[in-house]
Every structure is written in structure tokens, then in C-alpha cells.
Amino acid sequence: MKRLLLGTAMAMGLAGMASAEGYKIGISNTVQGNGWREEMVCAMKAEALASGKVESLNIAHRNTDAAGQLEDIRNLIQAGVQAIVVNPANADGINAAIKEATDKGIVVVAVDQAVTEPSAYILSNNQTEYAYLGAKWLFTQMGGKGAVVYMRGAAGAGADNDRDVGFKKAMAEFPDITVAQEVFTGWQQDQGKQQINDIIAAGVPFQGIWTSGIDNVIVDALVESGAPLVPVVGADNAGFVGQLSSVEGLQGAAVTNPGSVGGAGVALAIQILDGKMPAEKTVLVNPELWDNVSEEGKAKLAAAANPNLSPEWPVSVSIPGWTTYTMDQIIACKGPGE
Amino acid sequence: MKRWIEANSWTLGLAVLLALLLLATKLIQPGFGASGLDSLARAALPFALATVGMAIVVIAGGIDLSIAAMMAVASVTGAVLMQGATDLQSVVIVLCVLLLGLAMGAINGLLIVVSKVPDIVVTLAMLFVWQGVALLILNAPGGGAAPWLRSIAAGGLPLPGLDWLPRGIVFLAVVTAAIWLPIRRSKLGLRLYAIGSDALAAFRSGVPVGQTRIAAYALCGLFAALGGLSVTMGTGIGEPIPGPYLLASVAAVVLGGVVLGGGRGGLLGPILAVLILRTVRMDLTLLSVDPNVAAIIEGSIMVAVVMFGAVLATRGRRT
Numbered sequence: 001m002k003r004l005l006l007g008t009a010m011a012m013g014l015a016g017m018a019s020a021e022g023y024k025i026g027i028s029n030t031v032q033g034n035g036w037r038e039e040m041v042c043a044m045k046a047e048a049l050a051s052g053k054v055e056s057l058n059i060a061h062r063n064t065d066a067a068g069q070l071e072d073i074r075n076l077i078q079a080g081v082q083a084i085v086v087n088p089a090n091a092d093g094i095n096a097a098i099k100e101a102t103d104k105g106i107v108v109v110a111v112d113q114a115v116t117e118p119s120a121y122i123l124s125n126n127q128t129e130y131a132y133l134g135a136k137w138l139f140t141q142m143g144g145k146g147a148v149v150y151m152r153g154a155a156g157a158g159a160d161n162d163r164d165v166g167f168k169k170a171m172a173e174f175p176d177i178t179v180a181q182e183v184f185t186g187w188q189q190d191q192g193k194q195q196i197n198d199i200i201a202a203g204v205p206f207q208g209i210w211t212s213g214i215d216n217v218i219v220d221a222l223v224e225s226g227a228p229l230v231p232v233v234g235a236d237n238a239g240f241v242g243q244l245s246s247v248e249g250l251q252g253a254a255v256t257n258p259g260s261v262g263g264a265g266v267a268l269a270i271q272i273l274d275g276k277m278p279a280e281k282t283v284l285v286n287p288e289l290w291d292n293v294s295e296e297g298k299a300k301l302a303a304a305a306n307p308n309l310s311p312e313w314p315v316s317v318s319i320p321g322w323t324t325y326t327m328d329q330i331i332a333c334k335g336p337g338e
Numbered sequence: 339m340k341r342w343i344e345a346n347s348w349t350l351g352l353a354v355l356l357a358l359l360l361l362a363t364k365l366i367q368p369g370f371g372a373s374g375l376d377s378l379a380r381a382a383l384p385f386a387l388a389t390v391g392m393a394i395v396v397i398a399g400g401i402d403l404s405i406a407a408m409m410a411v412a413s414v415t416g417a418v419l420m421q422g423a424t425d426l427q428s429v430v431i432v433l434c435v436l437l438l439g440l441a442m443g444a445i446n447g448l449l450i451v452v453s454k455v456p457d458i459v460v461t462l463a464m465l466f467v468w469q470g471v472a473l474l475i476l477n478a479p480g481g482g483a484a485p486w487l488r489s490i491a492a493g494g495l496p497l498p499g500l501d502w503l504p505r506g507i508v509f510l511a512v513v514t515a516a517i518w519l520p521i522r523r524s525k526l527g528l529r530l531y532a533i534g535s536d537a538l539a540a541f542r543s544g545v546p547v548g549q550t551r552i553a554a555y556a557l558c559g560l561f562a563a564l565g566g567l568s569v570t571m572g573t574g575i576g577e578p579i580p581g582p583y584l585l586a587s588v589a590a591v592v593l594g595g596v597v598l599g600g601g602r603g604g605l606l607g608p609i610l611a612v613l614i615l616r617t618v619r620m621d622l623t624l625l626s627v628d629p630n631v632a633a634i635i636e637g638s639i640m641v642a643v644v645m646f647g648a649v650l651a652t653r654g655r656r657t
Contacts, residue, residue, distance in 0.1 A: 032629075061629035065581035066479065066573045067384055071616070074377035075623035078367060090479040093573035096488075155477050 022055030022336075023273055025266065026076030026084040029061045030069050035237070035312025036213075036259045037087070040112065043263030043317070044085060045335030046325035051270050057335045066093030073097035083107040083269035085262065088115045091158050107272045111265035113158045114282070121272065123265045125257055126284040127159045131166030131212075133289045134233040134255040138208045139174040141231040141251060141293070146207030147180035149199060151192060153212040155184045163212055180206040185214040193217040200227045209233070213257065215240040219247055236290070236304065238311045244292040244301055253291035254301070256316040260330070261285055264322035285319055348595035348647060352610040355643070359617045366624050372494055372502040378616055379506030383491055383568045384409070385586050386510050386612045389594070390518070391443075391561030392587040393608045398554035399534035399600030400450070400457040405562050405587060406580035407468035408442050412566030414472050417481025417576025428484035436563050442468065443559020447552035465584075472578040481576040488571055510609070513564060518605055521557070530554055535601025590615060593640055595647070615640070 027044055031037045041061055048054035058079050060072035066089040074097055076084050084101055088094055088110050095117040098108050102119035109121045138148065150167065153160035171177060181199050185192035192214035199206070200221065208231045211218055215234025222229055232252040234240040244252050264285065268278065290304065291297035304315040308331055317330050343350065364370045388405055395402045412435050419431045450460045491506040521527050529550040532540035541547050565583065570576055592598060593615070594608030618639055622632040 056626055058623060058626040059629050060623050062633065063582070065569070065577055065579065066575070067381075067569045067577075067581055070572050071377070071381035071619070072623065074381065075620045078370060078374045078377065078620065079624045079626070080367065080369060090575070090577070092575050093479060093577065096492075096572070096574065157478065 023053055023083065023270065024056050024058070024079075024081045025054055025269060026058040026073075026079060026081035027060065028069055028072045028076065028084060028086040029059075030064050030066075030087070030089045032061055032063045035310060036257075036314060038310075039259035039313045039317065039330075040087065040262035042330050042333035043260040043323065043325070044266045045333055045338070046329040047263035047266040047323055049334060049336050050323075050325035050329055051267065053270055053274075054266075054336050056337055059335075064089075066090055069094050070097045073101060077101050077104060077106065081106065083109065083273055085109045085111060085265040085269055086115075087112045087262070091116050107269050109265045109269045109272075111261050118281070120281075121268060121278065122282040123261060123268050124282070124284060125159075125261055126286050127162035128166040128169070129284075130255050130257055130287045131163035131210075132170050133166075133287055134253060135167050135170035135210055136173070137253050137289055137291060138210055138231055138233045139170060139177050142177065142208045144174050145176035147178045147205060149196070149204075149206045149209045150179050150182040151195065151209065151211040151214060151218070152182065152184050154186045160184075160212065167210065180204050185212065187212065187214060189214055189217050193221050196221045197225065200225050206230060211235075213237065215254075216243055219243045219250060219252070223247065236314045236316050238306075238309050238313055238315050241290075241301055241305055241315050242311075244290075245298075245305070251291075251293055253289050253293075253297065254315075255289050256287045257314060258285065258316040258319055259314050260317050260319050260323055263325065263330070264319045267322050267324065285322070288316075347650075349604065349607045349610065351647070352594065352607055352614065356610055356614050356617065359614060359621065363617060363621055363624065366621060372504075374620075375502065376493060376504040376506070378613070378620060379504035379510075380491055380572060381620075382612050382616045383506050383510060384565045384572070384581070385583060385590065385616065386609050387513075387561050387565035387568055388583040388587040389590040389608045389612050390514055390605055391558040391565065393591045393594065393596050393603065393605055394518075394530065394561070395457075395554050395558045396591050396596050396598060397534050397600060397603055398530045398551060399537060400551065400554060401461065401588070401598075402443075402446060402555060402558050402562075403458065403461040403584060404446060404464040404468050405558065405565075406583040407465045407472065408439065408559055408562035409566035409569065409583055410472040410578055410580040411442065411468050411475070412439050412563035413570045414476040414481065414576035414578050416567050417483060417570050418476055419481075420484050420487075420570075421480075421482035423484065425484060425486060428487065432487065432567065435567060436560060439559040439561075439563020439566070440556045441559070443562065444552055444556040446559065447555030450555070451548040451551055469580060472580070476576055476578045479575050479577045481570075483570045483574045487567070488574060491568065491571055514605060514609070517557070517560065526550065526553060531601055533600075586612075586615070589640055593643060 048057050058076055058081055069089045084106055091114055098117040098120050101108050109123055111123050114122045114124055181204055183195045196218050209218055210233045213235035216239035229249045234254055236254040236256045241254050290300040392405055416435045420428050446461055446464050450457050491509045493505055494501040495503045529545045532545050533547050533550050537547055590611040591608050594611035596603030618636055
């Protein structure tokens with residue numbers, strides 16, 4: 001068995017050396033089996049393929065902690081990649097390995113969430129704006145007064161902290177809006193549903209619900225319990241976008257939070273390897289809001305709906321100006337050489 | 339000499355397997371060298387310390403499912419206290435965290451001995467308790483680590499001719515030997531093996547079974563605290579959500595030749611097993627194997643090696 005292992009390893013190693021030239025890019029992600037993250041990885045693969053400049057992708061994609069991500073990044077350094085695109089487990093925990101990579105001249109791009117290591121490039125969704133845009137629409141829809149259920153993400157997550165800043169900014173602009181209940185869903189569907197059921201059962205009065213992306217189960221709970229359908233803000237997950245046009249009497253808005261930011265990260269890494277430096281080390285992708293009240297929003301929702309997408313995927317599968325792949329390429333989820 | 343080889347055949351086999359894997363790594367990636375060994379050692383450190391802790395309770399006939407959660411408690415406690423602490427303070431903090439590990443392990447053991455509920459049930463319950471404690475101390479990744487602590491296991495030995503030898507490996511060897519060797523050679527060491535191989539026979543021979551069991555769990559807690567500190571060493575922060583150390587440590591213990599029923603095996607085998615599993619992971623990344631397939635390969639290798647060993651063992655008994 002050992003000899004077989006060795007033989008296979010040698011054969012694969014030689015095959016790797018013999019292939020054509022092009023960039024070798026590494027990817028590190030620490031959440032597996034989540035619709036948003038899977039879309040992100042598929043966007044990375046599709047962008048690498050569509051660019052035509054990437055020879056191979058080394059993908060370290062598993063469920064692990066920051067210590068495991070340190071291991072993955074160091075293995076990618078050993079693999080001799082020229083760039084690493086990483087969705088960091090947290091903002092500080094993987095700085096040591098990022099520094100080791102950039103010291104060796106490897107381009108590191110953190111996508112989705114920021115890292116505090118200054119040598120890394122950051123390409124992230126603008127989470128502050130995400131919350132502000134949705135909350136402002138919601139408060140306007142509520143007539144500028146009333147109580148809102150504030151359903152946050154995971155306690156302590158970077159994206160959740162940023163969104164809280166945006167939400168508070170909108171609160172400050174609407175002095176007559178109060179928070180009826182504030183809960184952390186942990187970005188878990190079952191937990192969020194339990195929480196909204198408890199709030200409905202407790203009889204807490206509320207006139208609107210803001211969610212951090214755990215959205216379709218909230219609408220389900222309102223419909224199932226027969227509670228009044230108050231305006232709901234969610235993310236652009238396929239399930240919620242579908243509800244916005246199918247659930248009668250529901251007023252709501254989806255704020256885009258594209259998982260395709262991973263594809264944009266690969267595009268940025270390729271640009272830097274080509275010698276085109278971005279003006280800023282941090283690039284923020286701004287969200288859009290699609291509501292089912294205005295004609296413009298309805299048109300956007302209709303255009304975004306795509307029955308071929310997995311229901312857990314965000315419907316915003318591309319980022320204009322960054323990603324270059326086609327819809328078929330991201331759904332196929334194939335990278336170079338696959 | 340022949341007898342020694344026979345007695346340690348499993349461990350020697352693992353050492354050969356590890357050497358072959360490292361050779362394969364060198365063939366896959368000709369640039370693999372000191373820095374590669376260093377990253378391997380740093381990745382293996384938390385896993386190895388967890389595995390040593392787990393191996394001790396398994397040898398004593400138990401199992402500790404709360405090991406990863408205890409690591410998280412140690413990691414966040416250390417990180418929270420060390421933020422902004424001076425070097426001297428941080429030394430005291432590290433010692434306190436180690437004591438905390440001992441205490442957590444002793445609580446696990448005490449509950450098992452007093453309640454007479456099976457180990458697997460008690461430690462499963464304690465898994466949730468320690469997880470909650472970790473979140474109570476720190477609800478999101480944060481805190482800090484003293485610079486001296488972060489540099490303990492980073493880079494090679496500062497000795498000419500030995501600079502390829504990762505400090506992580508030396509640290510692991512020194513810590514494990516300093517704690518385990520004196521115990522192994524003492525009465526406690528004999529008792530740990532005795533209660534693992536047959537608790538009733540041990541009791542009739544006058545071994546204080548309860549006390550020994552508590553000691554085994556306390557030692558496991560101590561190594562869990564070391565493991566938790568090693569996570570903080572690597573990341574520079576504390577993480578309240580336990581990492582993937584529970585299943586990995588059980589796997590390495592089995593692969594390392596410790597019998598799950600207890601009473602047989604040593605610590606070197608499991609440590610070699612950890613290094614083998616980390617090298618396999620590294621090779622899979624180097625070969626850019628599909629990540630969904632990589633997990634299957636890792637598992638298959640483990641099953642294959644253990645089955646191969648079982649076949650060898652039965653053959654050996656027959657002849």
C-alpha cells in the first residue's frame with residue numbers, strides 16, 4: 001500500500017510539473033456545506049476558469065478553526081502558489097500565516113471579511129451599508145415609527161459587528177423607531193425560526209422585522225402562526241426572493257450580499273499578479289436593495305429569480321465590474337483543469 | 339534487541355510510514371524543506387497535545403469526549419488574561435491555565451467515579467458544560483497572547499546544524515516527556531495501565547481504582563490545557579468554539595496503537611500518528627485534490643492502516 005501511495009504521489013507530482021504555464025492560486029475557506037460559502041467557492045473556480053490565466057487552483061475547503069486555517073495557508077505556501085484568496089475564520093487569528101505568505105511575495109486577498117494584517121488586500125461586501133440600506137427602507141415602510149425586531153447574525157463575527165454599525169446609523173435617523181427585541185440567530189435557520197416563534201408567542205408588539213439573512217423561515221413563521229405580515233428585510237437568498245413575489249400581502253426587501261465576492265477576489269488577485277495594483281488595499285462591494293413595493297424593485301427581483309439556482313444560494317451570482325464568468329459556468333462549479 | 343523490535347513493532351511501522359510520507363512529500367514538492375517541516379510541526383502541535391491527553395485516559399480504560407471543549411476553555415482563559423499583561427504576569431497566567439486544565443480534568447474524573455455513570459455519558463455532558471463556560475468567558479474570538487509564548491513553537495532550533503529541526507517538535511517532546519516519563523516510571527503509571535487492562539483485578543490487587551481514574555482525567559485535562567494554549571500560541575487569540583480536536587485525537591489514538599478498551603499502548607505511537615495524519619493533509623493540499631474527496635481519502639487511509647495492523651496482529655499470534 002505504501003509503495004502504491006508513493007507511486008501515485010510521484011506520478012501526480014510529475015504530471016503537475018509537466019503542465020502549461022499560468023498562475024497557480026490557492027484558496028482557503030473554513031465553512032463547508034453552507035449555501036453562501038459553496039456559491040463563493042464555485043464563483044472562485046468559475047472566475048479562475050473564465051480568466052484563462054489560471055493554470056491550477058489549490059483549494060483547502062473544510063470545516064475547521066483559525067488554527068486549521070493557519071495550517072491550510074502554510075500548506076498552500078508550500079505548494080508554491082502565487083496568490084492566496086482566503087475567507088478568514090476571524091480577523092486576527094490567521095495574521096501570522098498571511099504575513100509569512102506576503103513575506104514570500106505571495107499575493108493574499110481576504111474576501112467577505114476583513115483581516116487586520118496590513119499586507120493583505122481585502123475585498124469585502126460593504127456590510128455597514130448592507131444593514132443601513134435595509135433598515136432605512138424598513139423604517140420608511142413602517143412610517144417612521146413603531147417597534148422593530150432586530151435579528152442579528154452571529155455574536156462577535158466581523159460582518160455582524162459591521163452590520164450593527166449600519167443598523168444603529170439608520171436608527172439614529174428615525175428617532176421614533178424602537179427595538180422590540182434583539183436576538184442573535186447565529187445565521188442558523190432553525191435557531192432564527194425558534195426565536196421569532198417565541199417572540200410571537202410572547203405577544204411582544206412589533207411593526208417590522210430586520211434580519212441578517214435568516215429570512216425565509218421568518219416569513220414562514222409569520223404565515224404559519226397567522227401573525228400580521230409586517231414588512232421584512234432579508235438578504236437575496238433564493239428562498240426569500242421567491243417569497244417576495246409569491247407570499248400574498250408580504251411587503252419586503254432583499255439586500256444583496258453576493259457570495260460571488262469570492263470570484264471578485266480571484267479577479268483582484270489575477271489583476272495584482274498582472275501588475276495592476278488597486279488604488280486602495282481595501283475594496284468594498286456595495287449592496288443593492290430590491291423591494292417588492294416599487295416597480296423598479298419588482299423588476300429587479302423578477303430578473304434575479306433563477307429556477308436553476310440552488311435555493312440556499314444568493315441570487316446575485318455575479319458582481320459587475322469584477323466577475324467575468326457566465327451563469328452556466330458558476331452553476332457548473334468547475335475550475336481550471338476539472 | 340529482537341524482543342524490543344517485536345514489542346514496539348507498531349510504533350516502528352508508524353515511524354517508517356511517516357518517513358515514507360515525508361519522502362513522498364519531497365517528491366511531490368521538491369522545494370519541501372525546513373519551512374515545510376516547521377509548518378507541519380506547528381499544525382500538529384494542538385492535535386498532538388490533545389492526542390496525548392486522550393491516549394492517557396484511553397490507556398486507563400476511559401474516554402474523554404470533552405477534550406476539545408476543555409481546550410477552548412483553556413485557550414480563551416489564557417487569551418483573555420494575557421491581553422495587555424506583562425511577560426512576568428503572562429508566565430503566571432500560563433501556570434494558572436495549566437492548573438485550570440488539571441482541575442477541569444479532575445472534575446470530569448470525579449463525576450465519573452462518584453456518579454458511577456459511564457465515562458462516555460459524563461464527558462459528553464461535560465462537553466456542553468465546558469463549551470458554555472468557554473462562551474461565557476469570551477463570546478467571540480479575541481484576547482491576546484504574550485510574544486514569548488507565540489515564539490516558543492515558531493521556527494527551527496537556534497543551534498548550528500540543527501536549525502532544520504522545528505521547535506514545535508522539540509517543545510512537544512520536552513513537555514510530553516517531562517510530564518509523562520516520571521509518571522510512567524512511578525506507581526501511578528503502573529496503576530493507570532492496571533485499571534485500564536482489568537479494573538476488577540487491579541482493585542483486588544489493592545490499586546485505588548477511583549483515585550487513579552481521577553488522576554488519568556486530570557492528566558488529560560492538563561494536556562488539553564496545553565493544547566488550548568498551543569492554539570492561542572498559533573493564532574494569537576482565544577477561540578470559544580472548540581476546534582476539530584475530539585475526533586482527530588480519538589483517530590490518532592487508535593491509529594497510534596492504543597487499544598480502545600484500555601491497558602495497552604504508549605504515547606509515541608499516537609504522536610507519530612498525528613504527524614502522519616497532518617502530512618497526509620499537507621500532501622492532499624500540495625496535490626490539489628478535490629477538497630470533498632480529501633476527507634474521504636484521509637478516512638480511508640486511517641481505516642486501511644488500522645485494518646492492516648489488525649491482520650498483522652492476528653498473524654503474529656498464530657505463528
